[in-house]
Amino acid sequence: MNQFAWTPTNPPPMPVPPxxxxxxxxxxxxxxxxxxxxxxxxxxxxxxGFYRFWLVTDVRRHLWSNTVIDGDAAEYxxxxxxxxxxxLIAMAVLMPIYLGYFLVGIEAERWQALASFPLIAxxxxxxxxxxxxxxxxxxxxxxxRGVRFWMDGSGWAYAARATLWxxxxxxxxxxxxxxxxxxxxxxxxxxxxxxxxxxxFEGRGWELFKKVWWLWPVxxxxxxxxxxxxxxxxxxxxxxxxxxxxxxxxGEVRVQSTLEPSALQGLYWKVIxxxxxxxTVFGILIAGAVPxxxxxxxxxxxxxxxxxxxxIAVTVIGYLALALGISxxxxxxxxxDLWVRVLASTTVTGLEAAANVAARGDLxxxxxxxxxxxxxxxxx
Amino acid sequence: MAGEPAIYFDGxxxxxxxxxxxxxxxxxxxxxxxVITRWAYADIRRADSPSGTLRLSCQTAPALARLEIRDAxxxxxxxxxxxxxxxHHLGRRGVAKIVFWSLAATASIILIVLxxxxxxxxxxxxxxxxxxxxxxxxxxxxxxxxxFDGKVCSNAAGQRAFTKLVNxxxxxxxxxxxxxxxxxxxxxxxxxxxxxxxxxxxxxxxAKAENPDEIAGVLAHELGxxxxxxxxxxxxxxxxxSFLIGLLFGDITGSSALIFASRTLVTASHSRxxxxxxxxxxxxxxxxxxxxxxxxxxxxxxxxxxxxxxGLSILSGHPFTEDRLARMTREHRPPSGPPLLTPDEWVALxxxxxxxxxx
Numbered sequence: 001m002n003q004f005a006w007t008p009t010n011p012p013p014m015p016v017p018p019x020x021x022x023x024x025x026x027x028x029x030x031x032x033x034x035x036x037x038x039x040x041x042x043x044x045x046x047x048x049g050f051y052r053f054w055l056v057t058d059v060r061r062h063l064w065s066n067t068v069i070d071g072d073a074a075e076y077x078x079x080x081x082x083x084x085x086x087x088l089i090a091m092a093v094l095m096p097i098y099l100g101y102f103l104v105g106i107e108a109e110r111w112q113a114l115a116s117f118p119l120i121a122x123x124x125x126x127x128x129x130x131x132x133x134x135x136x137x138x139x140x141x142x143x144x145r146g147v148r149f150w151m152d153g154s155g156w157a158y159a160a161r162a163t164l165w166x167x168x169x170x171x172x173x174x175x176x177x178x179x180x181x182x183x184x185x186x187x188x189x190x191x192x193x194x195x196x197x198x199x200x201f202e203g204r205g206w207e208l209f210k211k212v213w214w215l216w217p218v219x220x221x222x223x224x225x226x227x228x229x230x231x232x233x234x235x236x237x238x239x240x241x242x243x244x245x246x247x248x249x250x251g252e253v254r255v256q257s258t259l260e261p262s263a264l265q266g267l268y269w270k271v272i273x274x275x276x277x278x279x280t281v282f283g284i285l286i287a288g289a290v291p292x293x294x295x296x297x298x299x300x301x302x303x304x305x306x307x308x309x310x311x312i313a314v315t316v317i318g319y320l321a322l323a324l325g326i327s328x329x330x331x332x333x334x335x336x337d338l339w340v341r342v343l344a345s346t347t348v349t350g351l352e353a354a355a356n357v358a359a360r361g362d363l364x365x366x367x368x369x370x371x372x373x374x375x376x377x378x379x380x
Numbered sequence: 381m382a383g384e385p386a387i388y389f390d391g392x393x394x395x396x397x398x399x400x401x402x403x404x405x406x407x408x409x410x411x412x413x414x415v416i417t418r419w420a421y422a423d424i425r426r427a428d429s430p431s432g433t434l435r436l437s438c439q440t441a442p443a444l445a446r447l448e449i450r451d452a453x454x455x456x457x458x459x460x461x462x463x464x465x466x467x468h469h470l471g472r473r474g475v476a477k478i479v480f481w482s483l484a485a486t487a488s489i490i491l492i493v494l495x496x497x498x499x500x501x502x503x504x505x506x507x508x509x510x511x512x513x514x515x516x517x518x519x520x521x522x523x524x525x526x527x528f529d530g531k532v533c534s535n536a537a538g539q540r541a542f543t544k545l546v547n548x549x550x551x552x553x554x555x556x557x558x559x560x561x562x563x564x565x566x567x568x569x570x571x572x573x574x575x576x577x578x579x580x581x582x583x584x585x586x587a588k589a590e591n592p593d594e595i596a597g598v599l600a601h602e603l604g605x606x607x608x609x610x611x612x613x614x615x616x617x618x619x620x621x622s623f624l625i626g627l628l629f630g631d632i633t634g635s636s637a638l639i640f641a642s643r644t645l646v647t648a649s650h651s652r653x654x655x656x657x658x659x660x661x662x663x664x665x666x667x668x669x670x671x672x673x674x675x676x677x678x679x680x681x682x683x684x685x686x687x688x689x690x691g692l693s694i695l696s697g698h699p700f701t702e703d704r705l706a707r708m709t710r711e712h713r714p715p716s717g718p719p720l721l722t723p724d725e726w727v728a729l730x731x732x733x734x735x736x737x738x739x
Binding site: 027028047050051064066068072073075098144145146148194354358359 | 433
């Protein structure tokens with residue numbers, strides 16, 4: 001750990017900004033994180049999902065507070081209760097919208113069958129709004145050296161950009177996607193602040209395109225040859241992370257990532273491997289329970305035994321255990337380990353520009369997170 | 381015991397200041413130029429930090445002011461003085477509270493699904509304005525016709541026979557003439573009622589029928605759905621349970637499978653009940669006309685075959701066909717009234733979808 005050199009009579013002067021790039025390190029123990037998500041998944045099942053607000057908060061608190069930038073750890077000050085309230089408010093807003101959607105849909109369908117389809121597009125726009133507002137919530141809960149990050153800009157302006165770029169990307173069959181990502185990231189980062197230090201994004205669509213263009217013809221093939229798909233996805237995610245991180249700026253502070261394109265392959269395959277294992281165990285459990293229960297209950301046959309309460313109980317419990325196992329594994333590898341690898345590849349230069357930043361910005365409500373939860377477009 | 385290493389952030393700027401601590405009646409934080417601030421012990425709270433670092437905040441200081449202590453001995457010293465250090469943390473009791481209220485919410489949602497929603501559906505269905513119901517019916521009609529690629533059959537002689545049969549049933553059932561019925565040219569052996577008083581019969585079912593009573597029973601069953609306004613009740617019921625069950629399982633991994641499974645279970649039981657009631661209605665209606673519903677059961681059995689042992693009965697939206705047939709056989713009375721169609725009319729009805737002149 002970071003032992004501070006110190007002499008009692010002569011306190012050290014203000015630390016001189018290091019000339020070398022500042023390092024980022026992760027100090028959290030894997031075991032601790034595992035315990036956290038395993039316990040959280042159990043509670044999530046007991047509470048039928050309501051614990052998710054607290055679990056997601058605990059995961060973020062662990063990841064944030066163990067992310068050490070230039071010797072000082074970040075902090076996440078969001079709380080589960082805020083997410084719960086955001087979710088409840090979002091529900092109150094979404095319910096009449098769903099009802100209105102239903103009624104407008106009837107009118108549209110009366111005019112022409114399946115005419116209500118474009119209304120789904122309205123939900124896409126709303127989902128983009130939710131993504132922006134949820135990011136704002138998370139950012140305003142992110143603290144480093146006693147100063148918070150924050151965001152201005154408008155969720156609706158972002159949603160409009162995301163939708164128009166989305167239409168453009170569809171019209172170009174996905175070729176415009178890198179430019180869409182760059183444009184949206186620019187909007188998000190230029191409206192992100194650390195105290196009074198404004199963010200910016202210097203990643204170019206073209207740079208991303210150069211690295212991923214070959215995925216465009218290969219992906220349709222991979223859809224037919226299953227094992228290829230995770231390789232492509234893991235490659236894409238690694239390239240995207242590197243491109244995204246290397247584009248981040250806060251004033252003179254520059255982030256740089258050297259993440260290898262193959263760096264995330266192992267993580268995705270581990271999740272797949274564990275999931276296959278869990279499914280196999282689940283299958284064996286069901287396959288083994290049928291003859292056993294047939295014998296015990298003296299039912300007429302395998303079909304009859306499927307209807308007995310004992311068999312239904314075995315299936316439901318097995319299924320819940322399966323879901324629990326996969327959620328723990330996914331969080332362990334794809335939230336924590338992925339973050340650790342990404343962090344290890346990242347350096348920050350020009351941090352002296354952030355040495356004396358004045359605090360600014362207010363807290364944003366968790367309403368966006370609530371919408372994101374309600375619309376299933378959640379982020380980290 | 382002054383002069384231990386600590387780092388202080390004042391919460392108004394990101395300036396990192398080395399500080400020394402002094403313990404008096406409050407925690408004194410000293411910087412290069414003397415006392416920076418004093419934190420009352422009772423106001424000091426623990427903030428998240430990496431292991432090996434004690435990070436503190438103070439309720440009366442700026443919200444983001446932080447004091448970081450990386451020396452274990454000093455951290456222990458501070459901890460021992462701050463009695464309320466972890467007061468704001470979600471402890472075991474906090475978690476127990478979340479679990480309790482979640483379970484309470486779950487129980488109330490389950491009770492609403494089991495008792496509240498069916499009640500609401502029964503009470504609300506008659507209150508739905510006829511205009512709205514008709515609109516919903518128009519929408520489903522369009523979708524159904526699109527889905528089954530069905531054209532309305534209107535062979536004149538067949539249409540006359542069909543109208544005669546439907547009118548006999550409808551008048552006996554006490555339904556007003558706004559009921560719309562038609563035969564659709566689809567090979568699927570089925571019939572159904574839509575909201576707003578629409579009954580459709582597929583040609584595929586006519587092809588499998590051997591006498592007018594078989595078709596009359598099926599139509600009587602569908603008129604039963606209209607009479608009970610089962611469509612609106614089903615719509616309110618399905619919408620309500622889908623929403624509530626979705627709310628209940630929220631975001632558990634694989635929740636969509638759970639939502640789908642539990643919704644299927646719940647709505648299937650509701651639908652079985654409605655089907656049973658429509659069968660009762662059909663049996664009574666046929667008996668009032670001096671006919672029997674048993675031929676209907678035989679037609680259904682011819683279409684589906686024996687269903688038991690093939691699927692889960694609790695997942696099925698209908699009672700098993702053999703059970704329906706058994707029931708209709710039990711209620712069977714020998715016909716006492718006149719046939720509903722003459723042999724010629726029956727042939728015409730069977731051929732309603734043939735467009736040529738050959739009857």
